[in-house]
Amino acid sequence: MLKIDNLQVRVAGKDIIKGLDLEIRAGEVHAIMGPNGAGKSTLGHVLAGREGYEVTGGSVTFEGIDLLALEPEARAAAGVFLAFQYPVEIPGVNNTYFLRAALNAQRKQRGEAELDSMQFLKRVREKLAVLHLKDELLHRAVNEGFSGGEKKRNEIFQMALLEPKLAILDETDSGLDIDALKMVAHGVNAMRDPGRAFLLITHYQRLLDYIVPDVVHVLADGRIVESGDKSLALKLEEHGYAWVAERKLAGAG
Amino acid sequence: MEAPLLDALTADPPAAAVPWLGQARAAALAALRRDGLPDTRVEAWKYTSLRALAQRRLLRDDAGAATRPVGAQALDGIDAQAPRMVFVNGRFRADLSRLPDLAGLTLRSLADTLVHDPEAVRAAFAQRDGGVAEAFARLNTAAAADGAVLHVAAGVQVSAPLQIVWIGAPAEADLAWHARMLIELEAGAALTLVEHHVADAAHAHLGNLLVRCVVGAGATLAWATLQDAAPGSSLIRRSEATLAEAAQLRLHTLETGAQFVRHDLAVDLAGDGARLVSRGVFALRGRQHADTHLDVRHLARDTACDLVWRGVADERSRGVFHGAITIAPGADGSDAQLSNKNLLLSPNAEIDTQPVLEIHADEVKAAHGATVGQLDERALFYLRSRGIPAEDARTLLTQAFCAAVFADVEPVALRERLLARLGGPDGALA
Numbered sequence: 001m002l003k004i005d006n007l008q009v010r011v012a013g014k015d016i017i018k019g020l021d022l023e024i025r026a027g028e029v030h031a032i033m034g035p036n037g038a039g040k041s042t043l044g045h046v047l048a049g050r051e052g053y054e055v056t057g058g059s060v061t062f063e064g065i066d067l068l069a070l071e072p073e074a075r076a077a078a079g080v081f082l083a084f085q086y087p088v089e090i091p092g093v094n095n096t097y098f099l100r101a102a103l104n105a106q107r108k109q110r111g112e113a114e115l116d117s118m119q120f121l122k123r124v125r126e127k128l129a130v131l132h133l134k135d136e137l138l139h140r141a142v143n144e145g146f147s148g149g150e151k152k153r154n155e156i157f158q159m160a161l162l163e164p165k166l167a168i169l170d171e172t173d174s175g176l177d178i179d180a181l182k183m184v185a186h187g188v189n190a191m192r193d194p195g196r197a198f199l200l201i202t203h204y205q206r207l208l209d210y211i212v213p214d215v216v217h218v219l220a221d222g223r224i225v226e227s228g229d230k231s232l233a234l235k236l237e238e239h240g241y242a243w244v245a246e247r248k249l250a251g252a253g
Numbered sequence: 254m255e256a257p258l259l260d261a262l263t264a265d266p267p268a269a270a271v272p273w274l275g276q277a278r279a280a281a282l283a284a285l286r287r288d289g290l291p292d293t294r295v296e297a298w299k300y301t302s303l304r305a306l307a308q309r310r311l312l313r314d315d316a317g318a319a320t321r322p323v324g325a326q327a328l329d330g331i332d333a334q335a336p337r338m339v340f341v342n343g344r345f346r347a348d349l350s351r352l353p354d355l356a357g358l359t360l361r362s363l364a365d366t367l368v369h370d371p372e373a374v375r376a377a378f379a380q381r382d383g384g385v386a387e388a389f390a391r392l393n394t395a396a397a398a399d400g401a402v403l404h405v406a407a408g409v410q411v412s413a414p415l416q417i418v419w420i421g422a423p424a425e426a427d428l429a430w431h432a433r434m435l436i437e438l439e440a441g442a443a444l445t446l447v448e449h450h451v452a453d454a455a456h457a458h459l460g461n462l463l464v465r466c467v468v469g470a471g472a473t474l475a476w477a478t479l480q481d482a483a484p485g486s487s488l489i490r491r492s493e494a495t496l497a498e499a500a501q502l503r504l505h506t507l508e509t510g511a512q513f514v515r516h517d518l519a520v521d522l523a524g525d526g527a528r529l530v531s532r533g534v535f536a537l538r539g540r541q542h543a544d545t546h547l548d549v550r551h552l553a554r555d556t557a558c559d560l561v562w563r564g565v566a567d568e569r570s571r572g573v574f575h576g577a578i579t580i581a582p583g584a585d586g587s588d589a590q591l592s593n594k595n596l597l598l599s600p601n602a603e604i605d606t607q608p609v610l611e612i613h614a615d616e617v618k619a620a621h622g623a624t625v626g627q628l629d630e631r632a633l634f635y636l637r638s639r640g641i642p643a644e645d646a647r648t649l650l651t652q653a654f655c656a657a658v659f660a661d662v663e664p665v666a667l668r669e670r671l672l673a674r675l676g677g678p679d680g681a682l683a
Contacts, residue, residue: 048638051630076640088635092653097681098636101649106640141653158639 001026001197002047002067002166007058009039009046009222016042018222019058024166027194031208032201033233034219035241040201041085043219044170047199048082049075062166076102077109079165083155083172090142095154098142099124099161106162127160131187149180156187167191168199173207185210205237218244256290256307258459259392262429265313267398271371277378281394288385297386300573300605301515301544306487311459312428313396318344327420327453330670337416338362342458343430344399349418357409357442363400363433374402377435377465389489389515393431393463400433400462403446407439407469414445414667421460421483422453429459436464438472440497446476447667450510452483457512464492468500470524475503477667479674481510484539491517498524498553505662506533507671514543522549522556522584532662533562534655536675537570537602544573547591551579551614555586563658564595565651566602576621577609584614591621596628596654598647649681656682 002024009017016039024030034040046053047060049072060067067075090098104114115123128135131153143151152172159167169188173181188198188211200211208216208230216233218226218241225244226232236244263282269275290307291298315321318341328349331337338360339349345362352360366374383390401417417434438444450460460482468474474494482488488511494502508514520529535543549558564572578589595604608621628650636646652675662668672682 048634050634050638071643072634072637073640073642073646076638082638084635084638088629088631090632090635090650090653092656092682093649094681098639098641101645101681102636102639102641105642105645109640162639 001063002199003061005059007046007060008056009042010054010056011042011052015056016222017046020219020223022217022224024197024199026165026197028215029192029198029200029211029213031213031216031233032199032219032224033203033205033216033236036203038219039222040203040219041170044082044168044201047080047168048072073105074109076162076164077106081159081162081164081167083152083159083167083169085171085174087143087151087155089144089146091144093142095140095142096124096138099158102158103162123161127157130160130190131157132183133157148175149177152176153180153183153187156184160187160191163191165195166197166199168201170201171203172200173202173204181207182210205233208233220244257310258307259285259289261310262313262392263395266395267314270367273375274367274371274378278395281382281391284382285388285391285395288388290388291385295386297546297575301542306459306513309427309459312424312426314398315342315344315424315428315430317424318342318430319346321422321424323349323420323422323453327422327451328418330451331416331418331449332414335413335416337418338401339418339420340399340401340432341420341422341453342424342428343419343432343460345401353413353415355409355411357406358411359402359404360415361402363402363435364398366402367398374435377433387491389461390463390491393433393461396431397433397463398431400435403434403436403444405438405442405444405472408441410443411445414447414664417446417448419448419450419460419462420453421451421456421458421486423456424458427457429461431461432463434462434464436466436474438468438474440469441471442469443473444475446474448476448478450478450480450482450488452481452486452510454483455485456483457485457487458483459487460489462488462490464490466492466494466502468494468496468502470497471499472497473501473503475663477505477662477671478507479671480506480508480514481674484510484512486511487513489515491519493519495521495523496527496529499526500524501528502530504529504531504533505659505671506531507674508533508535508543508545509674511543512541514541515546516544517546517548519548520550520558521552522558523552525553525555527553527556529558529560531558531560531562532658534564534658534675535572536565536655537572538567539570540568541570545575547576549578549589550581551584551587551589552581553584556584557588558590560591561658562593563655564593564604564606565598565655566595566604567598569599569601571602572604574604574606574623575609576607576623577611578619578621579611580614580617580619582613585616587614587617587619589617589619589621593623594654595623595625596651597625598628598651648676652676653682
């Protein structure tokens with residue numbers, strides 16, 4: 001589904017991603033772990049199409065198309081979703097309107113019929129229940145005045161509503177208490193599907209207790225330095241990121 | 254400044270039915286002929302040049318306004334059931350109006366009042382002269398022959414919003430109209446006004462509206478203005494209000510129309526505990542120019558003003574905002590808040606903003622801030638990352654930026670009308 005080949009990215013004149021390879025097949029859950037500054041969030045932003053990230057080499061194909069050539073909204077319509085580490089507050093824009101506009105804009109770009117408000121609300125109510133979000137959030141402005149946990153759950157709620165093919169979760173676990181973490185994990189697990197893939201970007205192993213990944217990668221200094229099954233996350237938790245750096249040096253020597 | 258405009262407009266002043274009016278008109282005319290129009294060396298006109306306007310030769314008044322046909326579409330968006338006073342090119346039109354029959358509420362046209370009860374408006378014509386900066390007020394005194402005279406008796410609470418509709422209609426040639434609105438709320442009265450400026454069809458008239466307003470002790474005036482005048486027209490609007498003890502004035506203003514707009518709002522908080530709330534938005538495009546000047550004076554104890562204005566300038570438009578608050582000696586316990594945020598959507602647009610705070614009293618609370626910025630790139634990316642096309646995302650964020658100002662407008666129907674004028678689809682704006 002997603003194939004990243006020797007990706008190199010520069011941000012503000014500084015090389016952040018330095019030759020990253022990654023392949024994710026439909027139905028798989030991949031986790032990318034790594035220390036602060038390794039380039040984890042940069043990867044998420046580049047895949048979603050944020051401006052200011054200069055791709056200096058390599059390629060990203062999503063279902064056979066050149067993802068990097070698409071505008072952010074076209075990537076969304078193609079089925080790529082990024083759950084933000086810091087969801088943006090947008091005062092003045094009604095949450096329900098935003099969600100429906102997003103869903104229908106995607107459907108329109110895909111040549112599908114737009115949902116009317118009855119169909120849309122039915123879908124919204126189903127997804128809200130899964131995440132234990134209150135109806136009341138729908139009537140507020142997008143993310144405005146939401147608690148940290150509400151913002152993160154709102155991201156997962158949007159994901160549930162938009163039903164992407166590839167969902168990238170950028171540190172969705174950070175700042176969540178255990179109950180909120182479980183709700184988020186439940187929301188993600190409920191969406192696991194042979195046709196859908198997930199890329200979990202996280203600093204901590206904790207999230208992976210609840211969303212069990214198929215593959216775990218360690219990202220350090222802009223490259224994937226180690227890949228393995230879920231036990232790799234446990235080893236990291238035990239030994240810390242310094243352990244990876246040492247192994248990398250040993251391998252290089 | 255050489256001003257063919259003034260030569261044309263002052264050549265043949267309207268006859269005055271009563272001597273004091275004749276004197277007031279003559280005095281204003283003499284001052285006008287002596288000082289002319291302000292140029293940009295006059296501080297209050299620093300960012301707004303009258304050069305182009307001054308060169309125009311406009312007809313003085315619309316002789317055909319009383320019978321000029323107006324298309325039904327001009328009254329679209331105006332609540333058909335609610336009471337209203339309608340003016341065409343500055344002239345009151347009884348045939349288009351719907352006057353309520355409510356004890357304690359008096360609505361008359363100025364023309365009618367000047368004939369039948371001139372003493373009722375004498376004080377309003379005998380007010381101070383603000384110098385060359387207020388040249389258009391002088392012109393108004395010299396030439397205004399019609400307008401609205403509103404009076405609400407003590408303790409009378411008028412619940413239905415009253416609509417004042419100014420329709421600009423094309424005439425044989427472009428013209429200038431001068432109208433005056435006089436509003437008085439006696440103690441404990443309450444009134445809601447919704448003022449519309451709309452166009453019947455394309456024209457390039459100059460409207461010159463002067464409003465004088467007295468809000469009595471404990472009275473409340475809520476007033477919304479939706480300015481959507483013809484794209485080629487000019488509108489000079491000066492509002493002066495005096496608030497007595499514990500009086501409240503709540504103003505909501507949305508300026509989207511006209512080519513050239515100057516809006517002066519001068520409010521005196523003259524009685525203890527008087528309170529002004531002003532919320533406004535100007536949203537400009539093309540080569541529009543809009544200049545808003547607020548001048549609030551705290552003259553008594555425990556008075557409050559809360560001013561929140563936002564501006565948007567796109568394409569080659571230019572916005573000017575000047576917010577002045579003065580807290581006079583003895584106006585202790587005053588609370589003054591002013592915020593003006595602006596959004597520039599084009600590298601060729603310009604917004605000049607200047608908050609001015611002068612404090613001569615003790616124990617006051619005062620804060621002001623002004624910013625000029627661009628759309629939040631993070632918010633734009635967030636919307637696009639969810640599938641909303643870039644152009645739609647920009648429009649939505651711009652509308653939302655403006656809508657925040659109208660969050661607390663009552664009644665809800667009025668709020669929805671303001672939001673609709675911002676161009677947002679139903680339900681888009683929170």
